[in-house]
Amino acid sequence: MTSLPRMLVIMGSGETAPTMVSTHRRLTALLPSPVRAVVLDTPYGFQENASELASRAVEYFKVSVNVDVRVAGLTRLKPSPDGIAPSSATVEKGLRAVDDAHYLFAGPGSPTYSMQQWSQTPVRELLSRKLEHGGIITFASAAALTLGERTVPVYEIYKVGMDPYWNEGLGLLRELGIPASVIPHYDNAEGGSHDTRFCYLGERRLQMLESFMSSDEYVLGVDEHTGLVIDLDGETAQVVGNSTVTLRKGARQKVFESGDTFPLQELQAPSFSGDGVAASAGRPAAPGSQRSGGSAPSESAATSLLGSAESLRVSFEQAVTHGDADAAIEAVLALESEIRAWSADTLQSDERERAVAILRSMISRLGEIAVSGLREPRSVVAPFVEGLLAIRKIVRAEKRFDLSDVVRDSLLQAGVEVRDTKDGVEWVLKPQT
Numbered sequence: 091m092t093s094l095p096r097m098l099v100i101m102g103s104g105e106t107a108p109t110m111v112s113t114h115r116r117l118t119a120l121l122p123s124p125v126r127a128v129v130l131d132t133p134y135g136f137q138e139n140a141s142e143l144a145s146r147a148v149e150y151f152k153v154s155v156n157v158d159v160r161v162a163g164l165t166r167l168k169p170s171p172d173g174i175a176p177s178s179a180t181v182e183k184g185l186r187a188v189d190d191a192h193y194l195f196a197g198p199g200s201p202t203y204s205m206q207q208w209s210q211t212p213v214r215e216l217l218s219r220k221l222e223h224g225g226i227i228t229f230a231s232a233a234a235l236t237l238g239e240r241t242v243p244v245y246e247i248y249k250v251g252m253d254p255y256w257n258e259g260l261g262l263l264r265e266l267g268i269p270a271s272v273i274p275h276y277d278n279a280e281g282g283s284h285d286t287r288f289c290y291l292g293e294r295r296l297q298m299l300e301s302f303m304s305s306d307e308y309v310l311g312v313d314e315h316t317g318l319v320i321d322l323d324g325e326t327a328q329v330v331g332n333s334t335v336t337l338r339k340g341a342r343q344k345v346f347e348s349g350d351t352f353p354l355q356e357l358q359a360p361s362f363s364g365d366g367v368a369a370s371a372g373r374p375a376a377p378g379s380q381r382s383g384g385s386a387p388s389e390s391a392a393t394s395l396l397g398s399a400e401s402l403r404v405s406f407e408q409a410v411t412h413g414d415a416d417a418a419i420e421a422v423l424a425l426e427s428e429i430r431a432w433s434a435d436t437l438q439s440d441e442r443e444r445a446v447a448i449l450r451s452m453i454s455r456l457g458e459i460a461v462s463g464l465r466e467p468r469s470v471v472a473p474f475v476e477g478l479l480a481i482r483k484i485v486r487a488e489k490r491f492d493l494s495d496v497v498r499d500s501l502l503q504a505g506v507e508v509r510d511t512k513d514g515v516e517w518v519l520k521p522q523t
Contacts, residue, residue, distance in 0.1 A: 133199025135165025
């Protein structure tokens, strides 16, 4: 039997986004084919849309990573408050899937719920055994929070408003000689005017949590769309993705950039020197911080669908301003491709709806331009109409009939009637009234 690599991968976010496709591909390529990959679905098992999130993960790995994954089906391992318990057969089947997995993946949800379900079950032992005997464990977001001896109850602190406190974690890092607690979403900036760094805690609440840590413990911060690949066989760690990993002990920290590879010992016994104030992620390190050396950072991918949509909207507007119909159409097609690429991302927000709204606006604008610029009606409008019909053909072939209808309705509103015939698509200009 071929020995499996022993790796623990910690992702700050973006685990099912385009930004982490190359990392998943590289890791799964280390495993024998066919890869036995499993999604551990406990972290979001309390959510009403748990099955949808699992399906998105399956689709992401199939389409983007070219790996078929099974869903463990361990949304619940213990009876619910109303006394409904999962069947023993379902739990045993899920545990066996976890045990058999070469590549085990878990992501968003609640670390509190995860620990409630995993405590006093074989889950921790199975994870520990995998790291000891072979296999790759990739934990991101909420799942990543559980890896240390302590875990942050994010929902309870950030959403409910409870005073900061630690919950018990899995302690897998301590077993590897790493006395750290993981904070994903380390550089989060969703709060805008208020501090949501450090997994929505902000500086003040993180400092309160640090005061409860023992003298040998530190915070292991992983930025969004960034990962830390810990190779136990090679005794190295590497930062992948778009940003940085931070080892923080109070006001002192070390920052490792994307592309950096360093000895595992740096995580097991980091040396913190100096005093100084801990630097914010993405800003110059403050005195007392140490920035590691290493290879050049990897090429960054877009870190959000909305960011890509806004960028393409700017490109579209520039193309329209310069009368470049081809460039305008390219921007529309690129945005449609981006929406598809991000469709499997399990990060729950309104970004997809906002990106679709931008796409609709761009398509509608093309329809308006097709009419407003008319002198010799069909010859002037033809490039825009043909471009939109090309978009419509693509999305219809992909069964994106909602977007196909947007194109048709936008053209009709602009005075262009689209007719689907047995010989193909025809279009006519409606008489102006």
